[in-house]
Amino acid sequence: MESANKxxxxxxxxxxxxxxxxxMRQFLHSQTTGGWQKCWEEDxxxxxxxxxxxxxxxxxxxxxxxxxxxxxxxxxxGYDVIAMASSQRNVVGLDLSEAAITKAKKLAASxxxxxxxxxxxxxxxxxxxxxxxxxxxYYTFFCAIDPKTRPAWxxxxxxxxxxxxxxxxxxxPISDHVCGPPYKVSVSDYEEVLAPFGFKAISITENxxxxxxxxxxxxxxxxxxxxx
Ligand SMILES: C[S@@+](CC[C@H](N)C(=O)[O-])C[C@H]1O[C@@H](n2cnc3c(N)ncnc32)[C@H](O)[C@@H]1O
Numbered sequence: 001m002e003s004a005n006k007x008x009x010x011x012x013x014x015x016x017x018x019x020x021x022x023x024m025r026q027f028l029h030s031q032t033t034g035g036w037q038k039c040w041e042e043d044x045x046x047x048x049x050x051x052x053x054x055x056x057x058x059x060x061x062x063x064x065x066x067x068x069x070x071x072x073x074x075x076x077x078g079y080d081v082i083a084m085a086s087s088q089r090n091v092v093g094l095d096l097s098e099a100a101i102t103k104a105k106k107l108a109a110s111x112x113x114x115x116x117x118x119x120x121x122x123x124x125x126x127x128x129x130x131x132x133x134x135x136x137x138y139y140t141f142f143c144a145i146d147p148k149t150r151p152a153w154x155x156x157x158x159x160x161x162x163x164x165x166x167x168x169x170x171x172x173p174i175s176d177h178v179c180g181p182p183y184k185v186s187v188s189d190y191e192e193v194l195a196p197f198g199f200k201a202i203s204i205t206e207n208x209x210x211x212x213x214x215x216x217x218x219x220x221x222x223x224x225x226x227x228x
Contacts, residue, residue: 087113
């Protein structure tokens with residue numbers, strides 16, 4: 001369902017983004033470099049849920065995630081890195097912002113699976129890991145990057161995933177608003193850039209675990225490569 005300016009109860013997500021994300025957006029655009037770092041330093045992080053993404057919690061609890069090496073680019077404060085980490089899953093949280101990674105490391109330090117987490121400050125578009133990943137999870141990152149860079153984003157997916165690896169994406173915000181970040185996204189936006197690299201969706205579902213005001217604006221997509 002492509003949703004445009006739907007109202008979920010009392011809060012419309014587009015209104016919410018206009019109210020709460022606009023100052024962050026103006027701030028980001030006013031910085032020639034280091035905008036994300038400044039956002040983290042000054043706590044202008046309206047996207048931050050303050051807890052693990054509920055659907056990730058659900059997938060962990062129902063044992064519905066692959067084992068092995070997992071990457072979360074644009075991991076922010078690292079809640080999902082910590083939640084996914086286990087004796088069978090080593091999770092790498094990558095973020096451009098040193099301030100975000102410092103906060104994430106602090107949070108992870110007291111978690112039971114801290115030893116299965118790694119946090120790295122680097123640029124997703126140029127970072128070179130030693131090994132590819134079984135799973136890459138994305139949330140509020142595709143919408144954070146300039147839409148012109150989406151083909152490069154898909155190319156990186158193909159480089160960073162093992163040939164039979166899986167891409168798990170929480171697509172947000174599926175809306176028709178203008179400007180960004182967060183830039184609007186649609187399922188076809190993902191398919192357009194992923195298909196040339198042989199990725200095919202194995203499931204696309206409404207995110208029933210979305211936080212209340214994001215309900216109807218999020219879908220969970222799982223992609224795998226069918227060819228190289
Ligand atoms: C909108 S925030 C989302 C953070 C987290 N996924 C969440 O939902 O709380 C986008 C994050 O991506 C990071 N980021 C932006 N461009 C990046 C890049 N090229 N490489 C790595 N991280 C990047 C920012 O520093 C920021 O923490």
